[in-house]
Amino acid sequence: MTVFVAVQQAGYTDTMLPSREARLACRNGMASSTAGVANGFVQGNLAILPEKLAGAFHRFCQLNPKPCPIIGMSEVGDVSIPALGLDLDIRTDVPRYRVWRDGEVVEEPTDIMQHWRDDLVAFVLGCSFSFEEALMDEGLPIRHIERNVRVPMYRTNIACRPAGPFAGPMVVSMRPFKPADAIRAVQVTSRFPSVHGAPVHLGHPHLIGIDDIAKPDYGDPVQVEADEIPVFWACGVTPQAVIASAKLPFAITHAPGLMLITDLRNKQLAVL
Amino acid sequence: MTVFVAVQQAGYTDTMLPSREARLACRNGMASSTAGVANGFVQGNLAILPEKLAGAFHRFCQLNPKPCPIIGMSEVGDVSIPALGLDLDIRTDVPRYRVWRDGEVVEEPTDIMQHWRDDLVAFVLGCSFSFEEALMDEGLPIRHIERNVRVPMYRTNIACRPAGPFAGPMVVSMRPFKPADAIRAVQVTSRFPSVHGAPVHLGHPHLIGIDDIAKPDYGDPVQVEADEIPVFWACGVTPQAVIASAKLPFAITHAPGLMLITDLRNKQLAVL
Structure with missing residues (x-):
């Protein structure tokens, strides 16, 4: 799995990037489509799963890299993903989430503070934007x-x-x-x-x-x-379709079109 | 225009490459299709033109690199193309030629010794093989x-x-x-x-x-x-179709499917 490094590790910590600005807006309640927001920065699909399911999901992504390309993931219980964004909090920085129980969307909140647990792992997957x-x-x-x-x-x-x-x-x-x-x-x-x-x-x-x-x-x-x-x-x-059909007891994803905006530049992802 | 370098310039002068072997066979009269001959070595389309037309043809190739990719060309009047093959003689080393006059094929000889002139320039163009x-x-x-x-x-x-x-x-x-x-x-x-x-x-x-x-x-x-x-x-x-419709007074090409076999390896042509 390729490991990407966001810009704050290259000495940009004082800069307010458009991507970080967008995440802070999401944290403060912005809940609209991220299409066209922070142009040039990588946006990602989100899947959050309990640790006991995360291993299998990670294997699923490994086996299916074209639909499920991992660009970042969190440590168990960690709400930050330093490689993807300065000061990123996965509980608040996505405009809108979907909370899944037994394969059904039960809630579409703008943050998941109430749903966060110490056994959760967040996966961020590449997106066509x-x-x-x-x-x-x-x-x-x-x-x-x-x-x-x-x-x-x-x-x-x-x-x-x-x-x-x-x-x-x-x-x-x-x-x-x-x-x-x-x-x-x-x-x-x-x-x-x-x-x-x-x-x-x-x-x-x-x-x-x-x-x-x-x-x-x-x-x-x-x-x-x-x-x-x-x-x-x-x-x-x-992965959302797969999470739905697996009827997992519990999972969280982003709402379609309302993505996680990272500090990675799209150009950084080019292999050539 | 990319410049390629054949293997003899890398110290292989003593080796009888399959490509050189094939050229020598052609020189000795072999006149069959080169498909499958000297596998792994680059084969080329041939166009030979008088110097006064060669400049325009060179520009044509430059403007149309997809159909007319130049992999080698001779100096005016020179029968060798050192970059494409050890001991290569463009007058004899193609299995069969086409001699064109006023847009018509007038002869399909196995060598062009009698047609060679000091004002001729040979172009070798890449081929789908x-x-x-x-x-x-x-x-x-x-x-x-x-x-x-x-x-x-x-x-x-x-x-x-x-x-x-x-x-x-x-x-x-x-x-x-x-x-x-x-x-x-x-x-x-x-x-x-x-x-x-x-x-x-x-x-x-x-x-x-x-x-x-x-x-x-x-x-x-x-x-x-x-x-x-x-x-x-x-x-x-x-280029053969274009040479035909230009009704040039004089030109020489290879006969279709009977190509010039060079000492370049196909793998050498990969840009990545």
Whole structure:
């Protein structure tokens, strides 16, 4: 597992980074989508589990790095993740959480102070916001961003490798591209394995169990034009779907689209 | 333009490389396809032009590096290309040549001793054999090799950038892949820009002017199965098509499939 190092370890401790500013705003009650917030900084999917389940979840991520790329995790019971952010408190710094009991969301609070326990482990997983920034830097148009809707996501027939109680199909996100742009998108996102990396499929949705591209299982539909091909990336919703279907007694995640903003720069995640 | 250095410059002068052995066989009259010959060594497309046209052709290659990646060229009137092979003689070491006059092939000799002139410049351009080796090393199946036919090639509606009398459409070669393999093929061939590099198109042949995938303009047709997508690479036949349509008074090329075998290793061409 790659280990990333946030900027405070490079001597930036006095600087109020836009990422830290955003986390402090969340801590003070801001509870809106983090899309477009603190541009250039890595945002992450969150999964918090009791220690007795954390080992199996960690193995699940290890076995399924494309949907579940770990960019940081906490020590047991520790609310900080120094590698991901200065002064980060995982109990308060995400805009909105989901508290799961027996596979159901029972609450969507803006902090989890009341739910925190000394046996909890927090996992932060890479998110497509990072590679979307790289695609847009390259001049590649991203349909759902242009349309100001959520990315369409689909449950597939691609089985994740199971670990302990964690099992289920991979969830993918879809972005349509003209063919030459799709080729460029493969190249660009290949540089970012810690935020889902290269696509897992393109061109034939039905081959991965998607019967109707117009009906995503999560997010909003976007049009795939006749001169485009749909390109599919492994999606960070996968662990939430898996946590739901495992019907764990207790887990906490972020609410979709309301992510943890870290002090890592998206550019730091490029392997080339 | 990248400059490559063949192995004799690294102290291998005493070794009879399989590539040199193949060139000597050609010099002695062997005139068969070089597919599968001297595996691991770079093979090249050949274009020989009078000096007064060579400048424009060089610019054409510079402007169109995907179909026309230069891996070596001779000094004016020089029959050797030291960077590409020990003891290489461009007049004899290709299995079969094509002599062009006014845009027509007038002869297909096994050497060009009688045609050589002191004003000629030889260009050696990268060829898909190199990236096909890389694809096969990766375990990706290549349909036309499995079927033992020539790769299907198509004239497209993608215009090359013109230079002097050189102009015309890009010719592409096609290999069908299952979607995940197509993504891997983009990654693998991206490492080899000097032998056409990443694909130029995938998925929608008609968008690049290919009306019937079953009817290639050169080579042999291969089936694209329902669970596959056609992937298109810029092809080294492009300069021959351009030389033909430029109706140059005089030019020499290799005969298709009967290439110049160099002492460069395919692996040396990888940029990563």
